[in-house]
Amino acid sequence: ELDGLYSRIGRIDAEYTSMRKANVTSLDGIQKIFASQENAVLVEYFLRDDKIFIFVVTPNELHVKTVDVSANILFDHIMAYQREVVDYSPRQPTYGNTWLGLSSFLIKPISEYLSKANMIYFVPHNVVHYIPLHALYLNNEPLIKRHAIAYSPIASLLSFCRNKGSGSLNSCASFGVDFPWEAEQIAELFNTPAYIDATKNMVLDNIQNKDILHFSCHGIFDYADPLSSGILLYDKAYPKARDILMAREIFNLRLYVELVTLSACKTGVNKTTSADELIGLTRAFLYAGVASVIVSLWSVDAPSTQRLMLEFYKQLRNKKKNKAAALQEAQIKIMNTKGYDHPYYWAPFILVGDWV
Numbered sequence: 001e002l003d004g005l006y007s008r009i010g011r012i013d014a015e016y017t018s019m020r021k022a023n024v025t026s027l028d029g030i031q032k033i034f035a036s037q038e039n040a041v042l043v044e045y046f047l048r049d050d051k052i053f054i055f056v057v058t059p060n061e062l063h064v065k066t067v068d069v070s071a072n073i074l075f076d077h078i079m080a081y082q083r084e085v086v087d088y089s090p091r092q093p094t095y096g097n098t099w100l101g102l103s104s105f106l107i108k109p110i111s112e113y114l115s116k117a118n119m120i121y122f123v124p125h126n127v128v129h130y131i132p133l134h135a136l137y138l139n140n141e142p143l144i145k146r147h148a149i150a151y152s153p154i155a156s157l158l159s160f161c162r163n164k165g166s167g168s169l170n171s172c173a174s175f176g177v178d179f180p181w182e183a184e185q186i187a188e189l190f191n192t193p194a195y196i197d198a199t200k201n202m203v204l205d206n207i208q209n210k211d212i213l214h215f216s217c218h219g220i221f222d223y224a225d226p227l228s229s230g231i232l233l234y235d236k237a238y239p240k241a242r243d244i245l246m247a248r249e250i251f252n253l254r255l256y257v258e259l260v261t262l263s264a265c266k267t268g269v270n271k272t273t274s275a276d277e278l279i280g281l282t283r284a285f286l287y288a289g290v291a292s293v294i295v296s297l298w299s300v301d302a303p304s305t306q307r308l309m310l311e312f313y314k315q316l317r318n319k320k321k322n323k324a325a326a327l328q329e330a331q332i333k334i335m336n337t338k339g340y341d342h343p344y345y346w347a348p349f350i351l352v353g354d355w356v
Helices: 002-010 014-021 027-035 071-086 098-106 108-114 126-130 155-161 180-189 200-205 247-251 281-288 302-317 323-335
Strands: 040-047 051-057 062-068 119-123 148-151 172-176 212-216 230-234 242-246 259-263 292-296 349-353
Touching: 002 014, 027 040, 027 051, 027 155, 040 108, 040 126, 040 155, 051 098, 051 108, 062 108, 071 098, 071 126, 098 108, 148 323, 155 281, 172 180, 180 212, 180 302, 200 230, 200 242, 230 247, 242 247, 247 281, 259 302, 281 292, 281 349, 302 323, 323 349
Parallel strands: 040 119, 119 148, 148 349, 172 212, 212 259, 259 292
Antiparallel strands: 040 051, 051 062, 230 242, 292 349
16 A cells, blocks of 8 residues: 555655665666766675675676675774764874774775775665775775765665756855855855855755855764754844754755755764664755765764865865765865864765765
8 A cells, every 4th residue: 555655756856755765766766867977986884793794886787795794793883983083182192093994894894995996976874874984994095095975875766866956066155054154155155145054045045056055063963863954053033042944954955956965963863763764854855856975973062163175165166076976075175184083083074975
């Protein structure tokens, strides 16, 4: 009965059905998408209690690798990632780099295919959604050093993302709440004024007919009700409080935006259900019509984030870099900046959706 309902909905809104039912995209369909991108690969993970299956898709081939690793061992490494990266503090001694053991499970088994790629498109599964795969090591250095990287919640979303957005990156609405200086500097790059102390009404009134939406503010994730997660905005009635542009509100918007950047804390955190359905800001913006979203996986450092964002947009404005390559260059520059070499500073942001 439910399949019949999805079938009828699909004739009206195929993307909604794909997001809810996770419709399968054919191998041929995925390969056609990557045929236009030279030396690109798609890497999809699937976790079991005692194994990890890794699928690598190139424009002409499919490779499958099986990694024998228990859920307990994987969990131990993810806990190390939480301690050593997400909870990192320069004021306290570091716990080391044991989290990089994840590379031996998730990257090393497919190293022969990644070494040949310029562009890697990751489709995580389960807890892997919360790991900065671009910070894992290949040939003794972070993946992002040699590869532009993008992500997607599910492979079938790729075809929808490629047909979204405005198709250009010329205009920008830059909203600032807690970090107005960042919003102003981003707006200056596009020769436009920033929206400072942005309220929800101010945002909703200025998000149409823009190629880029940039938010310099805080974000929250509501674990009990993921659709109540959102972007914290200024509230004129209660200046010490914050109004929230929630995921459920964004789902109902119709946007033709090429890129949304959420330069905020934990904007990329989503709730994963048993069917690996992700509910959060990322899905909300993609469904609303945005081609790509940049979000963070943890609470970010303000000074390093400001530097990273400015460098990202400078790379994007020179017209020679696509979105994935521009973010790659920005992250490399931050990791090479004195005092910011730890992945806590340069690795939290990921590009989800169309990489071009």
